[in-house]
Each structure stands twice: as structure tokens, then as C-alpha cells.
Amino acid sequence: MTGHGRFVEDVVWPDTWHVAFLRSPVARGRIVGLDVEAARALDGVRVVLTAAELNPLVRSWWQTAVGPDAPQPPRRLLAAEDVRWVGEPIAMVLATSRYVAEDALELIELDVEEQPPVIADHLDRWKVEGEVGLVHPELGTNVAAQVPSPDRGMPMGNAALDDVLGTAPHVFDETFHQHRYLCVPMEARGILARWDPYRGRMEIVAATQGAHEVRASTARLLGIDETQVHASAEDVGGGFGQKMYMSTEDHCVVAAAYREECAVRWIEDRNENLVAGGHARTEDMRLQVATDETGRILGIKAHHVEDVGAFPTPGVGSNAKLAAAYLPGPYDIGQYFFSGVATYSNTNGKCAYRGPWMMETVAREQMMDIVAVELGIDPLEFRRHNMITSDRLPFTTSSGMVYETVTPRETLDQVAELIDYEGFRAEQAAARADGRLLGIGLAAYIEGSPGFGVLGAEQVSLRIDYDGKVLASTGSGSHGQSVETTVAQVVADSLGVDYEDVRVVQNDTAASPFGSGTGGSRTAAVFGGAARLAGEKLRRKVLRVAAVALEADPEDLELDLGVVRVKGAPAVALPMAQVAAMAYAGHAAFPPDLEPGLEAAHRIKAPTFMFSNAAHAAVVEVDPGTGQVRVLRYAVSEDCGNMINPMVVEGQIAGGVVQGIGGVFYEHFVYDSTGNPLTTTFMDYLLPTAADVPEIVYGHVVTPSTTPGGFKPVGEGGAIVSPPALINAVRDALRPFGARLTAQPLTPAVLLDIIEGNTR
Template sequence: MTGAAAAAARYAGTRVPRVEDPRLLTGHGTYVDDVTRPGMLHACFVRSPLARARILGVDAAEALAADGVHAVFTAADLNPDVREQWYTLIGKDVPDTPRPPLAEGEVRFVGDPVAMVVATDRYVAEDAAELVAVDYEPLPPVVDYAAAGESAELVHDGYPGNVAGEFPGAPFEDVEPVFAEAPVVVRRTIRQQACSQVPIETRGIVAEWSAPSGELTIWAATQSPHEVRLFCSRLLGLPEQRVRVVMRDTGGGFGQKVIPQREDMCVMLAARKVPGPLKWIEDRRENLQSAGMARHAHGDVRIALDDGGAILAAAIDYVEDVGAYPVPWPVGTSAAVGMFFPGPYRVPKAAWATASVFSNTSGRTAYRGPWQFESLARELLLDSAARKMGLDPAELRRRNLLRRDELPYTNPCGVPYDGITPLETFEQALKMLDYEAFRREQELARAEGRYIGVGTCTYVEPTSAAMALHATEGATIRIEPSGKVNVYVSGGSSGNSIETTVVQLTADALGVDIADVSTVQGDTAVTPFGGGAAGSRSGSMTAGAVAETASVLRERIVAIAAHRLEADPGDIELDGGRARVRGVPESGVTLAEIANAAYFQPETLPPDVPAGLEASGRYRPEHPLIYANATHLCTCEVDVVTGAVKLLRYIVSEDCGPMINPNVVEGQIAGGVVQGIGNALCEHLAYDAEGNPVATTFMDYLLPTAAEIPDIEYGHVETPSPGPGGYKGVGEGGAIGAPPAVANAVADALAPFGAEITSLPLTPETIVALVRGADGTVTR
């Protein structure tokens, strides 16, 4: 850094209380549903009750006659107004799948929006939606994605075999000789159920059109306000500067709110057609029915080992359900499943292929670690292999996990790893448990008729993906005349605590007290362009943006201070909002005095130093992917009569590099772990054979509660990344590691019954069936 050396971090690495908490915990957050505008109207969608049907006609006359109804829009009203429809996140040239704002000609899942009613309030709009008569001609739905290739029916014309896209990956013929000759081969078909992200705040948007200025202002529940702005400008054919997106607080997203979906498009398109601002807030039934699903997939997976347990080859043939209208294009993410299947293990050869298949169900959307099937399949397979070979699963992993001294390492699918610690986190997790003591306890428990088990998952995950929207990140820092600091980033409060971490990083970078730093986020009118919260990118990308920008200001501050103190710039140090000469503590000038000179006394500044203390910078990572890794370890007790699973301990050993704020890191891990536990044990976005969703309330879509979650114990290994500050992402890992760790713990508990777990969720009914065996008898 030019001028004075950077001061040692005082805040980064410490458990600074979240700056968001006073606002959020006292009920003073501002969510989309809190936005009220003069003359505001409300939208409600008429949704299909059928999984697949031809739309013969829509009669809105009775609805339009109802008091308070302003309009009823159908596909004929909105769809022709679409100019361009593509996401910056993945780019213009990706062969994306169909996505009309309103269903046109045919409905393709239960909940498909057919019409949008606009009225004076939500109650009137909902009542009027019931009055819209839609004439349907039922058609045979494609409900089972696994059989969609053989179906005579097509979800979308132009997609033979209902295939949205495929990746051939690495050819299977290259590994067949290895599997043919290997002493040990284990092969399974692993299946994962459909899940929902279930953010505590459902989706929502307010759009206000100003005809005189030709400007559209949007308040959105989003993870990426700048993506919403860019998408809207293309959708409507408006110049970007005529669209403003404001994101205040967002009550979770987990991938569901990264990019606009079809209902958002409808509100954007209708905003110029109604006499006032237009609000749509999704209810919980709509969210579970129409906001998208994730995870639903299966894979034919194989692993070959030698007599000593060394992995010789691995292969996965992966097929995923993408529903009717996936958001965004799902094929790229499916490729990650194949590429990361070898995981953090020493695997000489691998083969993979993936396919994304349409069905007449809710569309696939992003969800924390959207490629996580690779870890589920691999880790279940490793435990099966250990049981087959008579090895402890921990010992089998020890023989194959990558060590620090083997890095950098490129897996057989071409993915380069560095800066990860698979074996080290694994050993730390085992030590935290006292693994050998648990095995002794397990023996005694089985002798007493109690069935306890332990399971692990070790994975490596990519963070800071530098694709399209995510390629760079900007920051603007303004030191006010008072010496207080404002830092502007795209960000926004969606549960990832980016407000707190940005304030910490800025305070350290400028040598000021953290109480003197505030942050402005989520408003595209004033914040620099950025990718928002997605892909575990926020920590490292924002750290880079703050560092780039702060270095410019720091150099300017040091130059002004050195000039005033008649010292060499190299002797100036910044601390506590004051610049002083090193070794002369009584000397110094406050940041407020420096700012006053910069703004109001430019004639006193040294030559070549511009007036003012405001700068903008943009970070472009040298490394497009930064890898984090972790080991999850779970112990449980299974009641073999009722099928109930009680989690006893849950341990996470994580390497996300140096931690900006350990509280934030552990909070992110905990949130992901709880979601992963739910995915493993209870959550299921199920459909019946006719394509009807059967889990559209929390009576049917079961979520884990505090009663089911044990205390989560944390271990940290800190290996710096090649990025700014050595930071890595941590937002998705919890949801990746938890399902296989829990499933392996249950399988280990049920090992005396010869049970093999190949599908989720592990409901009590499923577990009882595993214990009793196919013929209904106990297989003890």
C-alpha cells in the first residue's frame, strides 16, 4: 500500500456485534411489505389448478365488474411487451429455457400464473381472482422426471425427450477397464427429494412508474438489486438509468431471490399500465407451490478401490428435475455436480455425465450449494464401500483425503484445488468428538439394544465464482467533513451480515473507530454496481472492493497529514481516526481536520492531491474460484421401533480462511446446517401422481425446529486464499455437508440391520421400513 503501511487489523477477526441487529431485533427493519406508496394498488395471481392443460379461454368480466378492481391482465396483455429476457448472472448467449411472464396457450404446473388481478387492496384482488373463469382442457402431465424421457408427452415443444440440456462430461469408456479390474466396486443409485428454500420472508415487489420522467422505481425482496435493475431495463426496453431498484431488508433468500422470476416480470410489465404503484406480496402457499424447488435428482454412482482401500476411479451419471420453468438455466450448475464428484479425495480417474429434465412441476431454482448432490452421493458411497470392505469409514477416508503437502492438485475432471485442508479438518472433527471413545460407547449401546451412529461428510466448495454479474465488485467510500465514514456497496441485508463485515473491513483499512463507519447498501441509485449475495462471494469480493477503494483514500489522507505535520508519508500511521508521526504520539491531526482541509481549504493541500475525500474502486479477482472446505460430523440415536432420529452431537470443522467475524461465520454455518438437517430428515416438496403438490403448508412441508437441532460445535482451520485478506466464502457449506453427514450417521446406527440408505428424506416411515426389510420382518 502506498504511503504509510497498513495498520494491523483491529476489527477483522473479532466477534464484533452485528450492526444490523439493533434495527432488525427491535422490529425496525424495512421489508417490501412495509413499503407503502400513495395510491398503491395490489396484485394477486390466478393460478392453474392443473399440472398440464390447454388454455381455451379466460373470462375476466365478472372480476372486472367487482368494486375496487382496476385490471385483469392475461398473457395477451403482458407477454408481447417483453423486449429482452435474460439474466446477467449467466449471460445473453446461454441457451436458456422458455419463461413467459404469464402462461400462454398451456399451463405447465399447478400454480402456473394465468392472469394477474390488480385491485385497491390484496383482499379485493384475492376475491376477484376467484371470479376469473379459465376454461382448461386437461392434458396428460409429465410428473416423474425420471421417466420423462420415455413419455409421449412433452412439457415444452422443441425439447425431445423432455431434456432441457445435457453435459457429456468425461467419457465413461475411459474408466470401464478400471472398474472391470478393481478388487472392490460399489455401485448405488442415490435419490434426493425435492426441497424448498423456505425464506422466512416470501417473495415480494413494488413497482412505481413515473410517466413524466419515464422512470421506474422498484422495491424488491432480492439478493441482488443490480441484477433486478439490469433485468428490468432489458425486459421493458428502458435505459438503465431510468430504473432504480431499492432493497432494504430481505428476510432470507438462499438462492430463491437471486434473480427475478415470472411474477416479478408481470409486476414490472404491468407497472406502466396501471394508475398507481403496484405491489405483489407472495403468501406461504404460493411460495411452496410456485416459487421453485431444488435438490430433486438422482445419480447412478460408482467407486472402484484396491485391496488397501485406495480409490482407483469414480463415476456419476446424474439426472435432475428442473420442473417446468427453471430459473436460471440449470444445465451449467448440473455440470458442477459431475466436476466436483471426486471431492477432496485422491481420485486418479473419473467419468461423469449430467442431464436436466423438464417435468410438469414447479421450476428448479438455486438453493445453497446447488451442486451439493455430488457430496451426498459420494459420501454415502464411501460409507457403503467401507462397510463392504470391513473398514471403519473414518479409516477409509484417511487413506484417500488430500493433504496440504499434495497441493496444488487438479482432480480428474480438471478442477484445480489449492488452499484447502481436507485431511486436517477431518482429523480436527474426529478429535472434537473423540471418535474412538464414541465407537466404544456404540458397542456398549448396541449390547443394550440402543442404536447410535456417527456419520461424516468432507467436501470442497467453490466460492467467489467470477461469472458475468459476479465478475467484479465495486465500493465507494466517502469520508464526510466531520470525519465520519460512509461506505457504499451493492450488498443489502439478506441474512449474510454483509453490513457488519463491510464496516469492520473499512474501519481497519482507514484506521478509524468502527463506531464512526456506516454503510449504505441495496439502492442502485447510489451504490456501485455489484453482484449481490450469491455463490458464497460476498466476503472475498466485498473485501477486495473495500481494499481497492480504501487504498486510494488512505494514500490521500496520509499525503495531507504528512504535509500538515511536515513529515515523510512513510512515517505516518493511522489509528483511531487520527494520523500521527510514528514514534511521536503527541503529534497528530484528526481525520475530521484532514477532511475539513480536503473539502473547504483545497489551497492548503499538497500538490497533486485532489480536493475531497471520496473514492470509488472496483475489484477484479485474479483467481476466478476460491475454494473453501469443511468436515461435518454428526452422531445420532435411532429408535428402531418408531423410526425417530435424535441428533446427539453436530460438529463442523471449517476452513474458510481467516474469519472477518467469527460470529458471522458460525451463524452462516449454523443456518446452512439446519437447512441440511431438514433436507435429510423431514423436508419434502412432494407431488401426487397427477402433479398436484401435497405440501403447500407447514402442516405438510415439515421444517426442523429448535427441538430437533443439537448445539452445533465449531472448529476452525484457517488457510488463506489467494484473494484479498485471504478470505473465502462460507455461505453455502452448511447445507452441503449436513445431509450426507446425517444420512451416514443413521446408516451407521442401522448397520446391524444391514440397512443401506440410498434416498432422502429419512422419515420415520422410511427408517422403519429399512429396519424391517423388504418382507416386513425385523432384520436384526
């Protein structure tokens, strides 16, 4: 930690206009009055833009990952005739400072005629149709998405599964709820944009996970060419999915810059980020599980309900398709059927959040514990009984996913050892005798990473210029994942140079190759894999050039730490700077088929899905007097294939686990019944602090994947599987009180109620 980071707010353009948004104070209603004249007249205000000025600029609005034909909510830059969620931008002030811009907001007269909103409370929500009205009247329905899609000829059921559920010795049926908790990046959103009408060029600096997506979205919005847009990012302080796609406010900023032909800057504050930055989770899942007499799972039927808010991103915000694909996880579950419905509401729209589909694991891993206990089988044994073992690979799951190199059984066994699962029951009994409530929870999963479509074709370009140092350009968008470190490591190893001599350039559309940024846990596998192959290509090129200089056969040369040597004759050495000088200036001696220069690039073609696996285990203590939970021990065993850098791997896992602790025990974005948000600052939206997080013990199982380098996904898993591990631990601690515990957050009040028998 040096304090030398440079973030979007640190970028100072002297001629920028600062933005503040007027946001809707009500969840649903008609705008019957909007008077911005007094605000326009305030000293220091350049302009106040409303829907009338800004919205006509929109040409098209879609995200690369879903494509132009995917359904989208009826997006608009600024609310025009009605408002659809508290926080929706209505007007935009451009002023000499954010202070003046906020002063101007107070001078805007807004009159909204309130209408009853489509809001669902935490546990009694999603009254989908009719009663109160439509979030988007244009659509005629509050259903945003459905799987299976009735109009696409997909099977609407699985008769064999229904048969199993009707005849199996044991059938269990439980519905799990997951509340609204959020990405909360350390750095909130922010963007600077300048339209230069003379060069026909848009310059953008944004806090983004992918500069190319910013470029593409801007070009689509304004109907200009992508080549007219230069988008880049400085250091980005976390995104967790929220910065994967341009938000409505980001679009407003580029549109305002375009219209006003000036530089515009919006730096989001924390209050805005909580209320208006993309929201997440907020879903239910019902699972029906059939087992035989021995506890072998015969079939699972799942139904998923998501609240996607008013204007989710990307597309309509549903994660059901991935949830359906991943739900079988590390188990052989037999017959399977998954259905889901996503519904709009008058709340902030859903965005991607680290493992956006993770409800499948949250529900499944809780269900594993519930079923095991009902059957009188230890949860660890029940998992082992149903888990896919290495001798069955390649294994095709009930959802059609093909696992080739996963090791769920190995990680489960390792985590059980790390947490001392065997010894725990005695510890628990002793604690109970002292009036202390201890519990242990396990959870396992397969982390899927998408390699389909644009997500599966990423490039790393390498360049060695005159001084012999290496520039690696990638389409990634590191926002805290240490991609600058890991890609440099891979390049250094595969090329044969010192790590210190590799510099990584990314998140800049003018300097890095086209790419979809960092997200989806793909970076090590796709960018790391591309870096490895590009490094090998460049190594061959270096050796060919050096072979000319040394009058040797390339086969007789080796490259290590930036020096070419003749094998067996170490005295003959050619440093990289000399090879580079030869490559660029000494090409007269080159054979005709040897191109001058030292450059190489590789664009990888990733498998449709890439998989890793892990198991987590938690030991918690619940205070019987207050219901407060302390996480006493936490262990993780994961197999992400070859680790480029174990510190980075463990850092990724730790961050995810902390988000799980937050989601299960502290974080809850609360709307009241009128759609008014109640947790709009960090006083009320509680993040876990360092004091609330235990030391995490890590174990690694290393089974290389079949992709170049043998790397696997790891970025999202910690956030996916820690919630059920923690919930299961609390459920175990409170087992004497018969808690069902199927909704979070597990606040002290909720747990004390259970302990005192006030609820079930």
C-alpha cells in the first residue's frame, strides 16, 4: 500500500463542468411540474439539462455481451413524463463545481403526482401482475424474463423428474430468500467526457471494468463510430460487476458532453452509489429434491424468482440462465428441471455482482444441509455421497455442463481437514455445556466462467522496442485484481525475460487490443492463456532474430531472463536490447521470410465454459444473549488450476468471503413499502469491517485445466459460496432451537428471536 494510486477523481481537466443529478424522490409517479429556470440562472451554472434536451440524442442502447436484439427495459437518459424508482435521474446540472451544481439542484422545482409503486418487501414480494400497476406501461407486463421461454420451443417441464418427485422415498421442498445487497465498490462510479467537434472525437476517462465497452456504448448511444471514441481508465477501485457496463448516468455524461461540446465530469458520491449504483441479489429460489433410501439425490426441481428493479443492466438483468446451467454444481443430481421468472419493480435496477447467478449455490448448499439432517446423515457425508468423483470425468451434468478437470471431492476433503470437521462435534458439545452456541457449515460449488461470445476471444499483444523491455497490451480492465502483476508474470515466464522488464497496458481503447474487460472470472484463463501463447510466439521470434546475429540455428539458442545464449556455450550471450536493435535496425541481414521488429500477439479462443471448484467451511458462535454472530474460523480449499500468483488467488478468495460475511450478517439495502430507500449511507448500510472478519485459512488443490497455462476461474467463487457456508454454520449452531433460517440477513434480532422461540 503506497497511496500512489490515481483514480478517475484524480484526473483533472481544467475546463470540465461538474455534474449533479436531480433524482426522483418517489418510486412511481407522474411528473406534473419541472421548473429549472432558477437553477439555470444561478451563478456558475452552465446549463440544466432535462429529458427534452438530452433524450432525443439517443440512437441505440445495448451492451455487447447481450447484443442488439436482446430485450431491454425501455431505457431513457432522463425521466420524461414519469418516474419509476427513487433515485432515477430527472435533470442534470453542469456547473463550475459540484458544490454549485448541488446548490442549483435545490432551486429546481419538481412536482410529482405519486402513484402506488410496484414494491415488494423482503419476504412478501413480487406480486407480479396487476394489483398495483405496471413499472413500464410500454411493456404491458411486469415480467422481464422467463425461463424456459414459452415462445422458443423449450421444454416446459421434465416428465421424468415429475415421476421421480412423485415416487421417490424422500422428497424435500424448501424456498430460500436472498435480500438486496450490493457491490459497494471502494471507489464509486465516475466519468469524464469531452467532445471535440473539430476532430469529431470523444475523449473519455471512466472508472470502468472495460474501456472498450465504454467506447462501444458511447458510439451506439450517439450514433458515432467507435473509432471516434477514445476511452480509458486510470486505477479503478473495485467494481464487482457494477462497472462492467455503462450506467444511465454515464450515458447522460457523454450525451451532455456531445450536446454541449464541452468537457463534463461526474464523480459519484457514496450516497448516490448506494441509492443509484446498480443493485444486486434480491431473489428467491424454491428447490424440490428427491432422494433414495440411502440419501442419493434422484432429482432436483428449481424455481427462481428475481426482482430486477426498473432499469437493470445488462439486458433485462436476469441471471436465471446461468443459474440454471450451474445449479447441479459438484453433484450428480439425476433428473433436473429449472424454471425462473424475473420481474420489474419500482426500485433501482439490478446489475452484475460477483457471481450474479449465485442463488443456485446459496439455495443448493443450504438444501444439502437441510436434507442431510432430515435424513439423519452428516452433511459432509451427504455431500460426499452425491459428489462427482475424479474417476467419472469427463462428466456431463444434468444441465449439460461438461466438467473435465474439476476436483470437488478433493477440495471438500481438504477443507474438512483444515477446519477440523472431525474434532468439531466434541468442541461443539463442550461449548453447549457451557451455554455457548457453536456451529459449523460447509458449502461446495463449481465456479463456472463464461467463454462464449465476445467473452471468449481475448488478446494479449507484446512489443519489445529498442531498449529491450516488454510492453504487454491486453483488453482486460483490472480494477483491483492485480492483472498488471499476473499477466506480467505469465509473459515473463513464457517469453523468457525478467518480470521487472514487463509492463502491462490495459483499459485504454487506443493502446490495448479490443477486449471485453475484466469480469466473469475469466482473466487468468483467457488473458493469462493469451499472454502465455503470445509470449511463446515472441520468444520464437526473438530466437530467430538472435540466430541471425549469432549465425546459429534458433534451435540451438535459449532465452532466459532477457539474455539469449547458445545452449552449452553460456559465454556467448546476446542481451535483449541488442536483439531488439538488430530486429529494428539490423534487418538488412535478415532472410526474406523474417519480418523486422519484435512483436507478437495472440487472441485466444476460450471454451464455452471454464470451471474451477472449491469448498468453504465456517465455524461460528452465536451469542445467546444478543443474537450476535462471530465467525471463529474460516477455511477454503480451492482448485483453480495452476496458480499464477497464490497471493492474488488468496486475495480474490478473501475479498469474496468478506462480501459473503457482509451479505449474510450486515448488508441490507432496505426499501419501505412506498419504495423509499432507508439505508442510504454507511451509517445504515452496514459493511463488515476488518474487526468483523476472521483470519481465513487456505488450502490449494492444483489440477491444471486444458486451456493454455492450465489456469481456471477464481475471481467470483468466494462471494458465491461463502454465504451458504456461513448460513449453514448458523443453522447448525441454532439447531437445538429448530430454526429453518431461509432468509437473510441473519441479524442479531432475527437470531435472538429464534433462540428465544419467538419465531420459527
